[in-house]
Amino acid sequence: MNNTVFIRSKISIFTISLVRLLSLLPFILVGIYLNTFKINNINLFAFLKPLTYAFVGLIIGVLVNLIFTKKNKKDKLSDILFSSFHIEYGVILGCLMSPSVSLITFSITLLILFIISKLIDIKINVMALSFIIIYLITKYTTSFNLVERIATSDKDYLIGNITGSLLSTGFISYLIALFILRVNSSSKTDISIYASITFAILTLIASFFTNESFYELVFINSYLFIFLYVASDSISSSYTLKGVKVYGILIGIITFSLMLITPILAPFIAILITSLFSTVIDKLSNKFLKKKLT
Amino acid sequence: MNNNLEVVQANNIKIDNKINTFYNPDNIYIPLYKGMKLNKDKDLNVLKNELLLKGSDFNIYSPISGVIKKIDDDIYINNKPIKAIVIENDFKEEVKKKKYATKYIDDLEPSKVLELMNKYNILDIPLNPIAKTLVISGIEVDPFERNNTFIINNYSAKILETIDALINIFHFEKTYFCITNNNSEVVYNLTSNIGTYPNIKLKVLDNSYPLGLESVLVSKLLTKKELKWKYNYLTCEDLLNIYRILKKDNPISEKLITVGGNCIDESKVIAVKYGTKISDIIKNNIEITNDKYLVVENGLIAGKVLSELNNIVTRNTRSIFLNTKDTRKEKKCINCGLCMFKCPVGLNPKLIKDGKGDKSKCIHCGACTYVCPSLINFKKYLGDKDE
Numbered sequence: 001m002n003n004t005v006f007i008r009s010k011i012s013i014f015t016i017s018l019v020r021l022l023s024l025l026p027f028i029l030v031g032i033y034l035n036t037f038k039i040n041n042i043n044l045f046a047f048l049k050p051l052t053y054a055f056v057g058l059i060i061g062v063l064v065n066l067i068f069t070k071k072n073k074k075d076k077l078s079d080i081l082f083s084s085f086h087i088e089y090g091v092i093l094g095c096l097m098s099p100s101v102s103l104i105t106f107s108i109t110l111l112i113l114f115i116i117s118k119l120i121d122i123k124i125n126v127m128a129l130s131f132i133i134i135y136l137i138t139k140y141t142t143s144f145n146l147v148e149r150i151a152t153s154d155k156d157y158l159i160g161n162i163t164g165s166l167l168s169t170g171f172i173s174y175l176i177a178l179f180i181l182r183v184n185s186s187s188k189t190d191i192s193i194y195a196s197i198t199f200a201i202l203t204l205i206a207s208f209f210t211n212e213s214f215y216e217l218v219f220i221n222s223y224l225f226i227f228l229y230v231a232s233d234s235i236s237s238s239y240t241l242k243g244v245k246v247y248g249i250l251i252g253i254i255t256f257s258l259m260l261i262t263p264i265l266a267p268f269i270a271i272l273i274t275s276l277f278s279t280v281i282d283k284l285s286n287k288f289l290k291k292k293l294t
Numbered sequence: 295m296n297n298n299l300e301v302v303q304a305n306n307i308k309i310d311n312k313i314n315t316f317y318n319p320d321n322i323y324i325p326l327y328k329g330m331k332l333n334k335d336k337d338l339n340v341l342k343n344e345l346l347l348k349g350s351d352f353n354i355y356s357p358i359s360g361v362i363k364k365i366d367d368d369i370y371i372n373n374k375p376i377k378a379i380v381i382e383n384d385f386k387e388e389v390k391k392k393k394y395a396t397k398y399i400d401d402l403e404p405s406k407v408l409e410l411m412n413k414y415n416i417l418d419i420p421l422n423p424i425a426k427t428l429v430i431s432g433i434e435v436d437p438f439e440r441n442n443t444f445i446i447n448n449y450s451a452k453i454l455e456t457i458d459a460l461i462n463i464f465h466f467e468k469t470y471f472c473i474t475n476n477n478s479e480v481v482y483n484l485t486s487n488i489g490t491y492p493n494i495k496l497k498v499l500d501n502s503y504p505l506g507l508e509s510v511l512v513s514k515l516l517t518k519k520e521l522k523w524k525y526n527y528l529t530c531e532d533l534l535n536i537y538r539i540l541k542k543d544n545p546i547s548e549k550l551i552t553v554g555g556n557c558i559d560e561s562k563v564i565a566v567k568y569g570t571k572i573s574d575i576i577k578n579n580i581e582i583t584n585d586k587y588l589v590v591e592n593g594l595i596a597g598k599v600l601s602e603l604n605n606i607v608t609r610n611t612r613s614i615f616l617n618t619k620d621t622r623k624e625k626k627c628i629n630c631g632l633c634m635f636k637c638p639v640g641l642n643p644k645l646i647k648d649g650k651g652d653k654s655k656c657i658h659c660g661a662c663t664y665v666c667p668s669l670i671n672f673k674k675y676l677g678d679k680d681e
Contacts, residue, residue, distance in 0.1 A: 003673045005620045006594045007303060007438075011667045013628060072623070085628070123629075188631070239631030240642065 014082035020229065021091055023180040026173040027225065028054070028095070053097040056107050057090030064114040085234065086114050089127050092229045096131055096222070101138050109134050125236040125275040127229075128268040135265060174224045181228075188232035188239075191248040195227040198252025206256075223255065226267040236275035243282035250274050250281070298502035299636045299661050301595065304437035305476055305501075307554065307561050311447045314564045316579050317548070318385055322358050322569040323369050323378040323606045330354070332379065338362055340381060342389045343544050347379075352415040356381060357547030357567040359388040369571075370605040372591075372598065378569070378606065389544075399540040400459035407463055407540065414545045416535050417528075421464070427525035428466040429515060430457060430533065432473040432480065433499070435506035436593025439552040439613045443480055444563040445530040446473070449537075450483045453530055454491050456537040461493050466526070469494050470515060476501035503595065504659040510638045549607055553580060555594070555615035557587035566607050572614060573603035580616065587616040596660040625668040633662035633672060643672045653677060 032051065062081055069083040081087065090110065097106055113130045181189045203217040218224070231237065231251050238247040254270035262269070274281070326332070330347040340346065340356045347354040360381045369378040396402065404423055411421060430453075432442045445453065461469055471488070473480055475498050488496050497515065504510050508527050516525060528536075535546045549568055554561035559581040566575060572589060576582075590597040591605070592612050600614075633643040643662040645651030653676050662672040 002598050003671060004588065004590075004599050005663055005671050005673070006588075006590060006597075006615070006617045007301075007664065008620055008622075008669065009299075009665050009667075010302065011632065011665060013625075013667055016628075016630070016667060083625075234628050234630045237629070239629050239644070240634060241631075244631070 012079070012082070013085065014078040016234065017082050017085060017088045019181065019184045020088055023177040024091065024095060024229075026176040030170075030173050031095075052094075052103065053099075053101070053106060054091050054094030056103065057092070057094030057110060058087055059090070060107065060110050060114060061087035061090035064111070064118060068115075068118045084118070086118075086126075089114070089130070089233075093127055093130055093134075096226070096230075097134070100142075101134065102142065105137055105141070106134055109137060123236050123275070123278065125230065125233050125271050127233060128271040128275065131230075131268050132265055132272065135268075170219060171224065174228060177228060181232075188234060188237055188244060189228075190241075190244040191232045191237055191251070192228040194245050194248025195231050195251040195255070196224055198249045199223060199227070199255055202252065202256040203259075217259075221263055221267075223267050226271070227251065230268070231271050233275075236278060238278045238282045238285075240282045240286055242285040243278070246285040247274055247278060247281050297635050298500050299504075299665060300476075300501050301437040301503050301664070307438055307440065309440045309444065309552075309561050309563055311444065313448065314562050314579070315548075316564050316566045316570065316575060317358075317387075318383065319567065319570045319574045319578075320383055321363070321571075322356075322360070322381045322383060322567055323366065323571060324354055324356070324381065324569050325369070325371060325606070325608070326365065326377045326379055339384075342387050342547065344390055353413075355414070355545035355547070357569060358383050359386050360384045368604055370600075370602045371608055372610075373601050373605065381569075395541045396543075399456065399537070400462045402459075402463060402540060404463050407460075410539050410543060411536065414539050416539060416546070417532060419527075421460075421526055422524055423464050425524040425526045426467040427516065427520050427523060428457070428460065428469040429512060429525055429527045430469070430471045430494075431506065431508070431511055431527065431529050432471060432484070433506040433511065435504070435612060436595055436597065437501075437503050437506075438554055438561075438594045438615065440554075440561065440563055441550050441552055441612060442530045443477055444550060444552075445534055446480045446483055449530075449534055450487050452537045453533045454487055454494065456533045456540070457494055458491050459540070460536070468520065470497050471495065472497045472499055472505075472511060472515060474499055474501040474505065503661060503664075504638055504657075507638075507657060507659060509657060510659075549609065549611060551575075551607065551611055552613035553615075554613065555587065555590070555617035557582055557584040557616040557618060559583055568607055568609070570607045571603070572600060572605045572607070575607070575614065576603065576616070582616065584618065586618055588619055590615040590617055593660075595664050596658055620669075622669050624670050627668050627670060630667060632665050632667065633670075636661050636665045643676070647672060647675045 064086050065081055065083050069080050071080055093110060110130060113126065113133065117126045178189060178192065200218055204214055207214040207217060231248065238244050251270045251274050254273060255267045258266035258269055324346055326347065327349060330349045332347060339361055340359065342356060342359045344356050345353055346356045358381060360383045363380045363382050365377055366380050367375065367377045369376055408421060408423065411417060432446055434440065434442055457469060457471065460466065471484065471494050473484060475481065481498060484496055488494055499505060505514065512525065512527065531550060538546060547567060548565045550563055550565050552561065552563050564579055589600040589603060591600050591614055592598060594615050594617060597615065627644060637643060638659060638661065639655050639657055641653065641656055642651045646653045647670065656676045658676065660673060
């Protein structure tokens with residue numbers, strides 16, 4: 001065998017991002033319906049606002065990629081625009097934003113953080129870090145409640161009948177998106193699954209000891225969405241077959257532990273911490289589990 | 295999660311079932327391996343199927359009739375120079391003595407079958423008569439090749455007859471004929487004929503690369519018990535050759551090779567004589583559409599670039615491709631883990647690239663390089679299997 005390459009698969013950052021962005025459609029479509037049409041007192045701005053964050057996030061991602069990518073004549077437009085995952089990060093963060101967040105705060109903070117992430121090569125979850133910073137800026141500069149959750153029954157959580165951002169759309173949308181990602185052999189869906197299951201088991205146990213509803217603990221604050229899209233970021237997460245499972249379980253455990261202290265930031269802090277140790281998790285889980293088997 | 299690797303680009307390659315032949319090159323080149331003695335003098339006539347070279351392990355027979363001209367040292371096998379006997383073709387295909395065909399090959403004694411296989415050096419690994427399992431691979435080693443497809447579409451009756459004969463002669467307990475589900479013609483051809491052979495189990499597997507490699511197919515197909523009992527592994531081409539030697543007690547003088555690539559008009563399977571120069575095949579059988587090609591032997595994914603067109607066709611030649619190379623630049627690793635996930639032997643190419651992993655078990659299938667979204671060429675780090 002020699003070193004020349006003649007044929008390659010069609011998988012690229014563009015195709016990976018495209019699948020992830022398309023899998024957001026169930027969330028976006030159901031979110032628009034439940035958060036706008038079903039609510040009384042809507043106007044056009046209120047209808048478009050949740051979608052605007054996703055669109056602004058997309059534009060910022062495109063801008064950052066265009067500025068920082070070295071362009072060759074042979075490169076296609078999709079290769080330049082999707083030279084990194086920043087478009088995906090921008091759209092997902094847009095979906096995570098509550099309509100209470102100032103659009104200007106969101107745009108400027110995101111742009112600065114994306115530029116810094118391009119300049120400094122640190123293996124860290126950019127989405128988690130960006131959300132934490134935007135949340136803290138918004139919390140300490142405004143007096144709004146960032147998330148409003150109104151649910152009338154447990155069923156509402158399953159179908160996402162709660163107000164908030166676009167992603168407040170529940171378990172069914174999560175399952176559809178998970179199916180789309182799994183079928184397209186997205187290798188990091190194991191992280192989402194293990195994080196979700198670990199978190200669900202811990203909250204189920206907790207719900208027996210507290211008066212809290214299991215559905216409220218699991219589905220509030222869109223933890224499942226965050227596990228599905230933010231935790232499974234390709235660059236910052238573990239990549240080995242055993243590592244992704246351990247990575248997901250750790251995220252589930254840390255999220256549960258932080259949930260009572262800071263319910264909104266819990267999953268993001270959990271993801272940020274585990275992303276810092278993703279290489280170590282890969283190394284140790286493969287070493288330890290290999291020894292156990294032998 | 296599905297770790298099958300489907301080479302989508304190969305699904306569009308269609309070949310004609312017409313039998314293309316190139317039996318009339320001007321010269322044939324017979325490699326003069328170390329320790330081999332020439333059985334004939336120079337300038338003497340040689341007949342087809344006549345014993346030409348005697349060695350300690352195997353003999354070489356002439357694939358054509360003609361005149362021994364000289365010994366040429368500008369001949370290559372796998373890009374390595376070798377001395378070769380040049381036989382000038384007289385285009386008569388004269389044989390020493392015509393032999394009558396054996397009517398029923400399953401009437402042959404096991405010792406006779408093994409003797410013939412050994413005499414004509416049919417298999418790299420001799421058939422193990424005490425193994426309990428027989429695995430037949432109808433799966434292409436490289437997804438762009440079509441040798442097995444061609445053989446199944448044109449010779450399925452002969453192949454099945456041979457398998458049945460081998461089962462009866464050697465009493466194999468289990469026989470699996472493996473094909474993939476992406477070629478409906480092959481599936482149809484076999485399913486319509488295999489009913490009369492209840493001893494042969496047809497296994498239609500998901501189209502995945504590199505299922506055509508013995509180690510990968512066998513590990514997927516056989517249980518630990520079956521592996522322990524030992525198995526025999528044959529390809530469709532092996533079966534066709536076995537059929538021919540059992541029927542006629544003559545050496546095999548020709549080889550089926552797939553000719554393809556993005557620099558020629560259409561892919562095809564051609565029957566050529568052993569010892570034909572690659573340059574002769576290209577000159578006489580291929581319409582080139584793009585001059586900026588490299589000649590690749592034995593697959594587009596794991597094949598080798600031929601630095602010299604004076605390479606000759608040997609038993610190990612399966613295909614030649616005239617293809618442009620991928621010139622896109624490597625990007626930074628995105629940590630997706632696909633290289634590891636799609637590796638059939640469970641290696642970690644990313645770790646090997648960083649100089650930390652163990653590459654000793656690599657089977658050099660090229661799947662990691664094929665699948666990488668960042669266009670990283672892992673072949674550089676995994677080493678050349680010829681070294």
